[in-house]
Amino acid sequence: MPLRVALPKGRLLPTTATLLQKSKWAVGSYTEKSRLYRLQAKRFPELQVRIFQEKDIPIQVAIGNYDLGICGLHWIDELLVKFHSSAVVKVKNLNYSRGKLTVVANGSQNITTVNDLKAQTQVIRIASEFPNLAEHFAVTNRFRQFNIFPLWGGAEVYPPESADLALISLEGGKIFSDHKLVSISTILDHSAFLIANRQSLESKDMSELLTSLYEGLTFLHKDAEVSKQPTTRLMIEKKSFVPQASTRTIWLALPDGHQKEPTAELLNKTGISVDGYSTKIGNHRLTTNLADVLVKVVRPQDMPLQVANKNFDLAITGKDWLQEHLSQFPTSPVVELLDLKFGWVKVVAVISMDLTVSDIHELRSLNNNRNRPLRVASEYVNIADKYARDNHLGLYQVIPTWGATEAFLPEDADLLIENTKTGQTIARHNLKIIDTLFDSAACLIGHRDVPNEKVERINKITQMLRSTAEEE
């Protein structure tokens, strides 16, 4: 069995690529622009190298898909703090790409220390991409009552209206915030780590790989650029503009990322102008030309949960993310108000072309004859879990992924629940669709119970957007 290594995309990539270069691995195409997920290392021709989102790596190593991996300590601890006995071993601190995991509050909240929080009697809401570490922080500080909002990103935008605290990773760059954020507590200093699967470390000879990396690491740290890497400071831009919100204010959540452009176009056609939404980097709190309507720009994945908690009154997200939310919380008060008729995708079940089965029933029979769990990889963990349950897939495990799920088959998963526009990416990866779960498009969502002072205006906005969407 050849050894398998998981390498990170994103912020860790440049220095990791330098490390591998210094370690003389000769990994071709490990660059930011490359679209390849599986690479070759000339020095170790047998070695299988696979590129992942950094977040995916601790899980992939823990479940034994990969023997070694490189990722930030914060993502390792996010797994280990909740699942103590995960089969992940921290092998070496690589000591680059340093950062701090910090609990921040909004400067307007009069919270500056942990003791201020302990004195609070009401529920403390913490928003974070690191929900397990956030819970650990709350428990070890003995907060009386706390709720954790798990997020896909942009936690710093949530306080003070939508959360009391955000647990965020400060990684050298600037965090854009229109309010002054104050650091309450740094819970972890992190940097890139080399991790190994416990069983692999116990039973496989990986010494040659490890030695080469350690040699490379020595050279890397002699390099002035890396050792002089600045320690991260909380660098937050204080913008002069602070939207004034009241209890009458309608909060509209708009998506960042690739849904931004069609959403901006829709708003434009409707005659709703949102200052600064179309600019590339901008504020996350924006004003509109509608009276008492403010905008927050957040991840579409995070919107349904926030609407359920009445942090936003209206949100433009995808039906897929609404479905994901409802699969986890079937009685949630979030409702779809309007189909916006853009951003069409299908959510499908996908397997490798090499499997002879042609539908989910045949896959079930196939799975019943094996004694290891069927690995279902998906960004939509709750939809995937419900799909596996509803189809009686028997022994299965859901592996959460953060994008590029199609690269998981066949080595790292057996079944994907994935979205696709045209099916071309799926075909290009030698995969086939065996089931369509539902059609998704952008939609406007809201809460079932709307306060009286907002009903009329919410209905009006919905009606305006409906007219535009129907013209399409």
Added chain:
Amino acid sequence: MKVPRCKGSRDLSPQEMSQFRYIESTFQEHCQKWGYEEVRTPTLEYLHLFTSTGTLTPSRLGKVYSFLDWDGWSGERIVLRPDGTIPVARLYVDSMEDQELARLFYVTNVFSYEQTGTKAREIWQCGAELIGSDSWLADVELMLLALETLQGLGLDNTELKLSHAGVIKAYLTCLGIDDKERGKLFDQILDGNSVVLDSIKIDKSALRDLLPSLFTLNGKSSGFLKNIRSSLDNNLTEFGPYFDNFITITDLLERLGLKYVIDITSGRGFEYYTGIMFRFSINGDEVGGGGRYNNLIPLLSNRNIPASGFALYLDQLIPHIDQLTTPKSSVKKILLRNISEELPPTRLISTAKRLRKAGYITSLSFNSEVRPTFYWLLDMQQGKPLYTLTNLATGSQSELSAIDEVLAKLREENAP
């Protein structure tokens, strides 16, 4: 065929279940004799019930099974009950606060993650709580109730270990350790790690001198505590009331003829204890423990209501219960069998009903197997004789023609 069971969980066989019920009913009987009333709390509780300071130590909170409910979009977590006492305190605050004194008991399971998966993650407890009294007599009552229950189970060799949370806390206060650090140290001592005290620089010589005798010796009489108290600096007034309380309790136990060992470092990961703490063990196995927790109910209700309680660990007790002492049902079981196809099943069913009404455990036979748990075999057929009764122990048979004759025969044979 082997179908895997969840890690850290166990099944109880009929044999183990009869031991389980035996322990449960013995406990129930003793509690009721002392005037305790049974309660039951739900398996699911909110996480925040257990997170505030003064409830579970962080190391135990890290092992709680918590999750989001199907309507948990607010992020409110719920847990599988990790402790027996705190839910009972909640129940008291919720619906019994008008009672000045509540004596409550329960048999319940509690859940706590265990890393290796080889030890139990679901633990059964027999617990009793005495809510509303700050008297040392209440603490002694609970110890006596626990010991009587263990004696009732035929366990005469119980070892009783005593400690005092008040004394530990007073010691830490005297050290001049601030609130936050003090809580941490207390947690660690309760988690069984008194070595942490070695690493602390102790300025006051009186406290330094106290350290070895208080934390490493095992006293066996109230004299031990009196010795320590006499060596206490007059300035260390914080200790006074706790030592007096500890001495009063140990004095009484002595006068009652009970043996005990004073081991200050015996805690169990519960922050809520404020006074006496006690543990029961048998041949080195810890089978129960408890103590006074005066601050727990005030934490939940802001009313100053003292309480103390204990729990016996059912799973730990089972191996110590001699199978032979577990009382078997004195009723001898009957296996009822139809040996002719012509006999209508209604006859069989009505006969079984008569036998059960007369107090006999009666099972219908569906195959040729005759398990040794049966004492009698009763065959029925269409025709004569209608009944054949076989004593499976002796092999003796009687042919009978009416159910009354069968009942008479059974009565006669069962007579002492």
